[in-house]
Amino acid sequence: MAWIEFEGRRVRIEAGDTVASALFRHGVRTFTRSIKSHRRRGLTCLTGDCANCLVRVDDEPGMRSCITPARDGMRVEREGGVPSVERDLLAALDRLHPLLPVGFYSKTFIRPRLAWTVAERLIRGATGIGRLPTGVRPRISQVRHLHVEVLVIGAGVAGLSAALSASEGGRSVLLCDEGEPGWLVAPGPTIERICSLAEAVQRAASITTLWHHAAVGIYEGPLVPLAGPERLVHVHPERVVVATGALESLQTFRGNDLPGVWLGRGAARLAGRHGLSPGRRAVIVAETAEALEHLGALGSSGSKLVAVVASDEIPAPTAGARVIRGGAVMAALGRRGVRAVVIRTERGSERIACDTLVLSTRRFPRDALLRMAADLPPSGEAVVGAGEVVAPGCSLDEAEQSGALAGRGEAVPISEPPAPGLGAEGLVCPCEDVSVADLERAWEEGWRSSEILKRYTTATMGPCRGALCGWALAAFARARGADALASARTTARPPARPVRLEQLAAGVHEVVEKRTGLHHLHVSRGARVDWSGRWKRPFTYGDWRDEHRAVRERVSLMDVGTLGKFLIGGPDGRELLERVLPCRVESLEPGRCRYVVVLDEGGYVMDDGILCALGDGRAYLTSTSGGAERMEAWLRGWADRWGLRAHIVDRTSALGAINVAGPRARELLSRLTDDPVDASAFPYGAHRHLTVAGVPCRAIRVGFVGELSFELHHPRSRGFELWTALEQSGADLGVRPHGLDALDVLRLEKGHPYLGQDTLPDDHPDKLGLGWTVAMDKPWFVGRVALQRMRELPLERRLVGLELDGDASSLRGMPLALDGRVVGRVTSCALSPALGRSIGLGWLRAVDGGFPQVLRAGSAQARVVPTPFYDPEGVRVRA
Amino acid sequence: MGLKIPCPRCGPRPFSEFAFGGEVRGGRSPDPEGDFRRVYLRANAPGPQRERWFHAFGCRRWLVVRRDTVTNRIDPDEGDGLD
Numbered sequence: 001m002a003w004i005e006f007e008g009r010r011v012r013i014e015a016g017d018t019v020a021s022a023l024f025r026h027g028v029r030t031f032t033r034s035i036k037s038h039r040r041r042g043l044t045c046l047t048g049d050c051a052n053c054l055v056r057v058d059d060e061p062g063m064r065s066c067i068t069p070a071r072d073g074m075r076v077e078r079e080g081g082v083p084s085v086e087r088d089l090l091a092a093l094d095r096l097h098p099l100l101p102v103g104f105y106s107k108t109f110i111r112p113r114l115a116w117t118v119a120e121r122l123i124r125g126a127t128g129i130g131r132l133p134t135g136v137r138p139r140i141s142q143v144r145h146l147h148v149e150v151l152v153i154g155a156g157v158a159g160l161s162a163a164l165s166a167s168e169g170g171r172s173v174l175l176c177d178e179g180e181p182g183w184l185v186a187p188g189p190t191i192e193r194i195c196s197l198a199e200a201v202q203r204a205a206s207i208t209t210l211w212h213h214a215a216v217g218i219y220e221g222p223l224v225p226l227a228g229p230e231r232l233v234h235v236h237p238e239r240v241v242v243a244t245g246a247l248e249s250l251q252t253f254r255g256n257d258l259p260g261v262w263l264g265r266g267a268a269r270l271a272g273r274h275g276l277s278p279g280r281r282a283v284i285v286a287e288t289a290e291a292l293e294h295l296g297a298l299g300s301s302g303s304k305l306v307a308v309v310a311s312d313e314i315p316a317p318t319a320g321a322r323v324i325r326g327g328a329v330m331a332a333l334g335r336r337g338v339r340a341v342v343i344r345t346e347r348g349s350e351r352i353a354c355d356t357l358v359l360s361t362r363r364f365p366r367d368a369l370l371r372m373a374a375d376l377p378p379s380g381e382a383v384v385g386a387g388e389v390v391a392p393g394c395s396l397d398e399a400e401q402s403g404a405l406a407g408r409g410e411a412v413p414i415s416e417p418p419a420p421g422l423g424a425e426g427l428v429c430p431c432e433d434v435s436v437a438d439l440e441r442a443w444e445e446g447w448r449s450s451e452i453l454k455r456y457t458t459a460t461m462g463p464c465r466g467a468l469c470g471w472a473l474a475a476f477a478r479a480r481g482a483d484a485l486a487s488a489r490t491t492a493r494p495p496a497r498p499v500r501l502e503q504l505a506a507g508v509h510e511v512v513e514k515r516t517g518l519h520h521l522h523v524s525r526g527a528r529v530d531w532s533g534r535w536k537r538p539f540t541y542g543d544w545r546d547e548h549r550a551v552r553e554r555v556s557l558m559d560v561g562t563l564g565k566f567l568i569g570g571p572d573g574r575e576l577l578e579r580v581l582p583c584r585v586e587s588l589e590p591g592r593c594r595y596v597v598v599l600d601e602g603g604y605v606m607d608d609g610i611l612c613a614l615g616d617g618r619a620y621l622t623s624t625s626g627g628a629e630r631m632e633a634w635l636r637g638w639a640d641r642w643g644l645r646a647h648i649v650d651r652t653s654a655l656g657a658i659n660v661a662g663p664r665a666r667e668l669l670s671r672l673t674d675d676p677v678d679a680s681a682f683p684y685g686a687h688r689h690l691t692v693a694g695v696p697c698r699a700i701r702v703g704f705v706g707e708l709s710f711e712l713h714h715p716r717s718r719g720f721e722l723w724t725a726l727e728q729s730g731a732d733l734g735v736r737p738h739g740l741d742a743l744d745v746l747r748l749e750k751g752h753p754y755l756g757q758d759t760l761p762d763d764h765p766d767k768l769g770l771g772w773t774v775a776m777d778k779p780w781f782v783g784r785v786a787l788q789r790m791r792e793l794p795l796e797r798r799l800v801g802l803e804l805d806g807d808a809s810s811l812r813g814m815p816l817a818l819d820g821r822v823v824g825r826v827t828s829c830a831l832s833p834a835l836g837r838s839i840g841l842g843w844l845r846a847v848d849g850g851f852p853q854v855l856r857a858g859s860a861q862a863r864v865v866p867t868p869f870y871d872p873e874g875v876r877v878r879a
Numbered sequence: 880m881g882l883k884i885p886c887p888r889c890g891p892r893p894f895s896e897f898a899f900g901g902e903v904r905g906g907r908s909p910d911p912e913g914d915f916r917r918v919y920l921r922a923n924a925p926g927p928q929r930e931r932w933f934h935a936f937g938c939r940r941w942l943v944v945r946r947d948t949v950t951n952r953i954d955p956d957e958g959d960g961l962d
């Protein structure tokens with residue numbers, strides 16, 4: 001025997017039970033409390049469309065119990081209500097309803113301003129349903145992408161038939177449903193039709209089915225996300241058939257939200273599928289032919305039918321019950337649930353004692369998805385409806401026919417939804433406790449269109465997203481003479497069905513993780529490896545100060561294989577570079593290299609790197625690790641535009657790179673190579689081919705860290721042997737690797753900015769003190785015109801070197817203040833081991849035409865000083 | 880149908896494989912005079928416009944398409960595929 005745990009009690013569950021049916025059998029009638037007035041709410045639709053049965057299941061709040069299958073061991077609790085849903089002291093709020101009119105908060109808490117801060121806390125405590133689980137690790141959802149020709153949403157009669165006809169000729173079809181075919185339908189002719197169609201679907205080879213996946217929206221593309229139990233599925237179909245059916249309308253009368261008021265299909269399902277009678281004495285409102293089926297189901301479940309309020313088109317139902325023709329429900333009375341209903345008859349009004357009121361009323365399309373699509377030309381043209389969603393109240397044959405046409409992509413007959421009549425009392429929007437009277441008051445105040453009424457009263461903003469009340473709101477405006485636009489349905493927006501927050505975040509964790517060829521080596525050396533952009537890189541191998549010392553005093557290795565690396569050749573290769581780079585490319589002799597900044601068309605610094613001139617007119621260009629992909633696209637874009645015959649070969653992942661840096665770097669290299677590495681043969685600013693430990697390398701002599709250094713670019717597959725050879729033969733020199741933590745301080749001591757960290761998107765070279773990299777005497781390069789114009793203006797911001805008091809290593813991000821005014825920000829800082837004081841970089845705004853020299857960063861004094869801080873003459877790097 | 884971009888090399892592919900490169904604003908040859916217009920004056924008009932896309936998760940080449948900025952209807956460009 002299976003059980004669920006319900007508020008400390010054990011509740012037996014039977015085969016086919018949902019959480020709702022198990023609780024109902026157990027005697028639960030009040031499932032939740034309404035959001036504002038704390039009115040009792042019980043089962044109503046049983047199709048997942050209303051918000052009257054939301055419970056907490058296994059700590060997940062807001063679960064629709066009527067469509068959540070019951071499983072052994074589930075923990076179920078009701079939400080809302082103080083202290084409990086059954087005994088809710090806040091229900092007193094309901095009696096205060098007349099004192100809390102629509103717009104109450106915005107009218108009441110305007111003055112004094114502080115009142116709202118106090119009131120908000122009280123109000124937030126009293127309203128709303130459910131608590132967010134705390135201390136629970138989110139279940140990270142994954143995303144799956146599916147490309148199909150036809151997506152059919154909804155596996156009712158129309159949807160199944162649409163899938164079948166769409167699959168003719170082998171077209172790929174995906175059929176999804178929030179549940180399974182027929183799972184919400186009471187026994188009867190409908191379910192028989194569904195079963196036979198579902199069998200045919202199962203046999204069709206080109207139809208894929210996804211049960212328990214609800215379409216939450218339709219986006220441009222069309223793109224349809226389906227929320228499933230485990231993951232989110234992004235469907236990219238060519239065409240979409242929406243067959244989401246229709247929903248009975250909740251009539252408006254006093255007490256229309258009392259537990260015991262049912263929509264017809266809900267009551268029939270409880271009776272027919274779960275064998276539970278909704279109550280002992282039932283009154284049924286029969287507006288449609290389907291009501292006869294509902295009557296049958298109720299009768300066989302043991303409910304006694306006391307009265308049938310039938311419209312004239314409905315044939316007289318079977319004997320037993322009294323038939324009231326042309327009547328209408330005026331009110332449902334009762335406190336904990338329905339005790340009696342008041343019916344208006346020809347002879348006046350009459351009170352009938354009962355505990356159940358079943359509304360087998362006219363149906364309105366569940367058309368949120370269709371309306372979303374209608375706002376999306378041209379993607380929306382690929383979305384059509386079939387069955388009741390476009391022809392509410394149609395017969396089974398009509399639904400099947402409609403699905404078949406839609407599946408083939410042919411036009412589907414459409415019929416207007418019925419015009420709903422609105423009563424004078426009762427709730428229009430049970431989710432948000434908005435009554436007819438509230439709408440009337442808002443209308444009187446001048447809010448005279450459905451969209452504005454929605455915003456003012458919050459009708460249609462509840463968990464059901466207007467499924468129950470959207471039609472009524474539009475009808476209300478129409479009945480008062482609003483024109484077509486002002487009485488239109490309000491805009492439908494995703495999600496049409498509830499989605500877990502984790503599902504909204506699905507996919508964000510599936511980032512590309514890039515590793516260099518030396519990744520495992522770093523890990524085996526004890527490196528702390530972490531994200532740096534899309535790369536996983538070593539930050540430290542233990543003690544960054546020790547690594548720093550190795551670079552400054554001995555020799556150290558760093559994996560810089562993440563740098564962008566490009567080979568540029570072809571007859572017009574040099575010409576391309578000359579045009580896109582702001583420096584002189586022509587004058588760079590083979591064997592020499594140069595630091596370059598790359599400007600975008602606006603004259604702003606986009607990236608930087610090293611340009612090496614190769615012997616045969618080709619060039620080798622590096623970029624920052626994060627800028628590699630953009631650099632390739634950018635170079636190609638210009639080459640295409642100008643029709644230049646230039647080859648751009650992205651070598652980023654084909655080559656690895658190891659920087660050998662430190663005063664003893666040359667000594668280490670000379671042990672492993674026969675090629676000359678002395679200062680005269682291989683000076684600073686040069687690059688050479690070296691064979692190091694048998695590995696062919698392009699060695700580049702520049703120095704980001706400010707020491708003698710050789711950047712060895714090598715075939716990625718040989719990185720491991722190169723690295724280990726350097727480690728081994730440098731053991732007596734005290735060689736050790738350094739990571740990003742040490743690098744951050746090393747480059748800061750040299751005053752080198754990190755693009756992106758120390759810079760802003762609109763930094764031109766002058767603002768960064770990099771004006772010297774730009775050859776303005778070149779007639780043209782990308783960004784030149786813009787830069788020239790900017791240079792005519794006074795510099796309004798500058799990146800400056802800072803010297804700070806005390807240990808300022810945690811001041812990154814701190815505003816720079818002058819007499820209490822913020823005039824800049826610290827972008828990098830560290831306690832420099834080489835200098836023994838705190839240094840930093842930061843940007844500074846001009847004040848009265850000049851740049852202030854002394855500022856405050858938090859409690860520390862910050863003085864503007866020239867950079868580099870370390871070895872300003874660059875003697876060490878040129879060694 | 881669908882938001883697909885016709886790549887002259889790879890065929891129609893989902894737009895999520897591409898990176899947007901902005902509207903085509905001339906610049907087929909280096910042009911100091913035209914630079915100002917190209918950088919600062921953008922049409923940003925509703926309706927069809929020629930624009931550049933980079934097929935980042937495909938052939939890694941640029942292409943030009945016509946897109947209606949109101950409806951997002953995308954058609955191949957009749958030109959030589961360059962701007």
Ligand code: FES
Binds near residue numbers: 051428431461464469
């Ligand atoms: S009834 Fe759910 S939003 Fe109005």
Ligand SMILES: [Zn+2]
Binds near residue numbers: 888889939
């Ligand atoms: Zn392509």
